[in-house]
Structure formats: structure tokens, C-alpha cells
Amino acid sequence: MSSSDELILEAAASVLAQHVAAPGASEQHPDLIPLELLQQYIAHAKDLRPxxxxxxxxxxxxxxxxxxxxxxxxxxxxxxxxxxxxxxxxxxxxxxxxxxxxxxxxxxxxxxxxxxxxxxxxxxxxxxxxxxxxxxxxxxxxx
Known part of the structure; x- marks a missing residue:
């Protein structure tokens, strides 16, 4: 993983952390995207050449x-x-x-x-x- 990939993932994790109030917050906010899925989404989007x-x-x-x-x-x-x-x-x-x-x-x-x-x-x-x-x-x- 390159340093830019790490920065993107850190930024995404930081944004998600701001929205997660406590353990189990995803149950309170079912519309939050799990971090692993967000990472896969970003990786896939970066590989696309529309x-x-x-x-x-x-x-x-x-x-x-x-x-x-x-x-x-x-x-x-x-x-x-x-x-x-x-x-x-x-x-x-x-x-x-x-x-x-x-x-x-x-x-x-x-x-x-x-x-x-x-x-x-x-x-x-x-x-x-x-x-x-x-x-x-x-x-x-x-x-």
C-alpha cells in the first residue's frame, strides 16, 4: 500500500471516528458504512479508468x-x-x-x-x- 493510500484510509477512518459516538454506534446509525467496506470502495474506485x-x-x-x-x-x-x-x-x-x-x-x-x-x-x-x-x-x- 502506498503512502497516498494510507493517507486516504487514515482520513476516511478519521471522518468515521467523528461519527461513531460509542461502541455499537453502527447499531444506532445503521446508515454508516463499515470501514472495511469503505476501504474496498476507495480501492476499487481508484483502479477505475472511466x-x-x-x-x-x-x-x-x-x-x-x-x-x-x-x-x-x-x-x-x-x-x-x-x-x-x-x-x-x-x-x-x-x-x-x-x-x-x-x-x-x-x-x-x-x-x-x-x-x-x-x-x-x-x-x-x-x-x-x-x-x-x-x-x-x-x-x-x-x-
Whole structure:
């Protein structure tokens, strides 16, 4: 086990310890995940390499192109190719959380939502509100 694996497991154990009030607390809180199961889940999720589908590729491409054009037109903070890279990584991470072998449209929308919410914080108020209106379907997305 690598040192990063140990850190993840220690962090998970620490979080679980905060929620366990006393011996037998899992009986009081049946929705708590046993530590061994959490460790297996994390190990399995880390091994996954979700693939981006063509439909998801198109969604990301379209979002990047329209948002970049919008930023250029309204003199907003510029958008770089790193934005697409970060949305891809977030989409893959979301797929891993769901133990999915494939990145779905839902994973991409969740990543785009997180990206847009953070991107809007870098913009002036009028631009932020315009982005909020234009991309409301993504910003209102939930699993």
C-alpha cells in the first residue's frame, strides 16, 4: 500500500471516528458504512479508468466553444483549454465515485455545474448573471 493510500484510509477512518459516538454506534446509525467496506470502495474506485463517450465529448466541446465565444464577446475573464481538461477530470472523478466504467452525460453535467459555479465567481456581476441565465439547465442539474 502506498503512502497516498494510507493517507486516504487514515482520513476516511478519521471522518468515521467523528461519527461513531460509542461502541455499537453502527447499531444506532445503521446508515454508516463499515470501514472495511469503505476501504474496498476507495480501492476499487481508484483502479477505475472511466471512458469518455462521444456524446459526452460533444457536450464538453459545445460548452467550451460557446462559453469561450461568450467570454470573448463580453470581455469576460478568458477561458483556456485547461477549462476543458478540468471538466474532463471532474467528469471522470464523478464516474469513479459512482463506480462507473463510462463517463455519462450526468457525470459531465455535474462537472460542468461545478466548473460554471466556480467560473462565475471570477466574473463581474452582470456577466455572472448572464451566465447564470444562459446555463441555468446545467446550474440547476442534480443527480
Amino acid at each position: 471512458k469518455l463517450t462521444a456524446a459526452c465529448h460533444d457536450i464538453l466541446t459545445d460548452l467550451y466553444a460557446t462559453l469561450r465565444a461568450y467570454c470573448a464577446h463580453y470581455l469576460a475573464e478568458p477561458l483556456t483549454i485547461r477549462a476543458v481538461e478540468s471538466m474532463i477530470r471532474m467528469s471522470e472523478a464523478c464516474a469513479k465515485i459512482h463506480l462507473s466504467e463510462e463517463v455519462t452525460e450526468s457525470h459531465v453535467k455535474m462537472a460542468a455545474k461545478v466548473f460554471l459555479e466556480n467560473f462565475m465567481e471570477t466574473q463581474f456581476f452582470a456577466i455572472r448573471e448572464n451566465i447564470r441565465t444562459r446555463y441555468s439547465s446545467i446550474l440547476n442539474f442534480s443527480f
